[in-house]
Amino acid sequence: MITKPKGTLDFLPEDAFKRLHVEEKLRKIAAVFNYREIRTPAFEKTELFRRGIGEETDIVSKEMYSFNDNEFTLKPEMTAPVIRSYIENSLYNISPVQKLYYISNMYRHERPQAGRYREFSQFGAEIIGSGEYTADIELIALGMFFLKEFGIKNLKIKINNIGNLTERSAFLKDLKLYLNDYTQKLSSESARRLFTNPLRILDSKDQKDIEIVKNAPVLYDYLGEENKNHFQNVLGGLKSLDIDYEIDHNLVRGLDYYTSTTFEILSENLGAQNAVLGGGRYDMLVQQLGGKPTPAIGFACGLERLTLVLQANNYIFPEPKSPDLYLITSGEKAKNKALVLAYNLRMKNVYCELDLLGRSIKSQMKEANKLNARYVVVIGEDELSKNSAKIKKMADGSEVETALNDIVNYNFN
Ligand code: HAM
Numbered sequence: 001m002i003t004k005p006k007g008t009l010d011f012l013p014e015d016a017f018k019r020l021h022v023e024e025k026l027r028k029i030a031a032v033f034n035y036r037e038i039r040t041p042a043f044e045k046t047e048l049f050r051r052g053i054g055e056e057t058d059i060v061s062k063e064m065y066s067f068n069d070n071e072f073t074l075k076p077e078m079t080a081p082v083i084r085s086y087i088e089n090s091l092y093n094i095s096p097v098q099k100l101y102y103i104s105n106m107y108r109h110e111r112p113q114a115g116r117y118r119e120f121s122q123f124g125a126e127i128i129g130s131g132e133y134t135a136d137i138e139l140i141a142l143g144m145f146f147l148k149e150f151g152i153k154n155l156k157i158k159i160n161n162i163g164n165l166t167e168r169s170a171f172l173k174d175l176k177l178y179l180n181d182y183t184q185k186l187s188s189e190s191a192r193r194l195f196t197n198p199l200r201i202l203d204s205k206d207q208k209d210i211e212i213v214k215n216a217p218v219l220y221d222y223l224g225e226e227n228k229n230h231f232q233n234v235l236g237g238l239k240s241l242d243i244d245y246e247i248d249h250n251l252v253r254g255l256d257y258y259t260s261t262t263f264e265i266l267s268e269n270l271g272a273q274n275a276v277l278g279g280g281r282y283d284m285l286v287q288q289l290g291g292k293p294t295p296a297i298g299f300a301c302g303l304e305r306l307t308l309v310l311q312a313n314n315y316i317f318p319e320p321k322s323p324d325l326y327l328i329t330s331g332e333k334a335k336n337k338a339l340v341l342a343y344n345l346r347m348k349n350v351y352c353e354l355d356l357l358g359r360s361i362k363s364q365m366k367e368a369n370k371l372n373a374r375y376v377v378v379i380g381e382d383e384l385s386k387n388s389a390k391i392k393k394m395a396d397g398s399e400v401e402t403a404l405n406d407i408v409n410y411n412f413n
Contacts, residue, residue: 035100039104040102044073057256064109121303158264161228187208231261257282265301281296329364348408369394389401
């Protein structure tokens with residue numbers, strides 16, 4: 001038997017129905033906040049992610065699905081593709097601020113576990129063109145708003161400001177000096193990162209690293225007035241919206257394009273992979289990818305993780321609709337008549353079903369009950385000879401006899 005690839009998911013009809021509900025709700029909320037949808041290809045030139053996300057990140061160094069001699073890569077995230085498209089299509093000419101959202105599949109060759117897959121979906125939002133702190137507040141509020149709209153409780157926002165490149169390089173120099181005394185004590189991953197991506201040591205989950213980092217220089221102390229003010233303004237705005245947060249000066253995120261604000265929303269229902277949503281400012285990315293200097297901020301939320309949180313919060317999904325009616329027939333002639341009738345009813349938007357297995361009247365009735373059909377129409381040889389049919393309302397068992405030709409106009413409400 002051929003099975004699905006490791007780290008991927010099948011969405012059987014019930015799951016797909018739930019996912020559709022989540023997506024529809026997200027789209028409605030995005031519209032209220034005035035974000036417009038953007039779609040980009042499933043794969044991009046590998047160079048985009050190398051330059052956009054950063055060579056030394058986990059994503060680029062070990063998690064990309066690349067093909068055609070590494071020329072192309074299935075997208076591991078959407079921010080770089082959105083910015084590529086923003087520049088390529090000169091979206092800045094349409095409006096100085098672009099508010100975009102997406103719902104799309106992403107691919108990362110990670111070690112699969114609960115909440116971590118190799119193919120997963122993200123709902124993400126990006127504000128491109130505004131460096132104002134108000135953009136940060138609006139975007140974080142959107143993230144919090146939709147999670148609350150789903151009735152999710154026990155969420156925690158962690159927020160930080162990781163400064164601009166100059167501020168960060170001064171900090172990194174001191175951080176490396178400090179960590180040099182601990183090279184033997186750091187986890188092997190962090191010891192390696194000391195040379196490749198020392199910033200990431202700050203959010204290591206290893207207990208030894210956490211102890212060492214406790215006394216390390218603090219990035220926030222290296223920020224200039226502008227970023228400190230920006231941060232305080234963002235915090236003030238969150239307070240005015242009654243959004244609680246926790247400052248975490250070690251929240252550096254795993255992608256290299258971040259500058260200034262970084263944030264994550266965590267759920268206590270998620271275990272080890274507890275970030276349901278993550279994002280931040282990336283004021284240098286447009287420029288890095290060949291556009292004019294353009295500040296931007298965004299986030300992405302993993303929909304599989306969102307689903308796990310919804311399940312833990314006993315979210316009540318809507319029930320799929322049941323058929324308005326089930327056509328029950330007996331005999332060849334009636335069967336053919338019902339086929340045409342069903343087609344005509346469907347053209348009038350009546351949700352109807354009929355037997356495709358040549359079953360007995362009794363089994364068809366059973367099937368109608370199983371599907372929870374609100375009406376059944378019985379066309380037997382008897383009815384056919386009179387050119388009529390019996391319409392039965394399942395809720396009370398009441399029956400009316402109608403001319404066959406009138407059924408398409410019957411009100412099945
Ligand atoms: P990220 O933190 O890599 O950021 O991913 C965002 C969210 O996607 C995570 O919080 C998680 O919910 C979900 N996610 C990530 N990897 C997996 C996985 N392997 N399986 C299941 N879910 C996963 C980004 O992708 C940035 N592009 C976010 C952003 C947008 N920053 C600015 N704009």
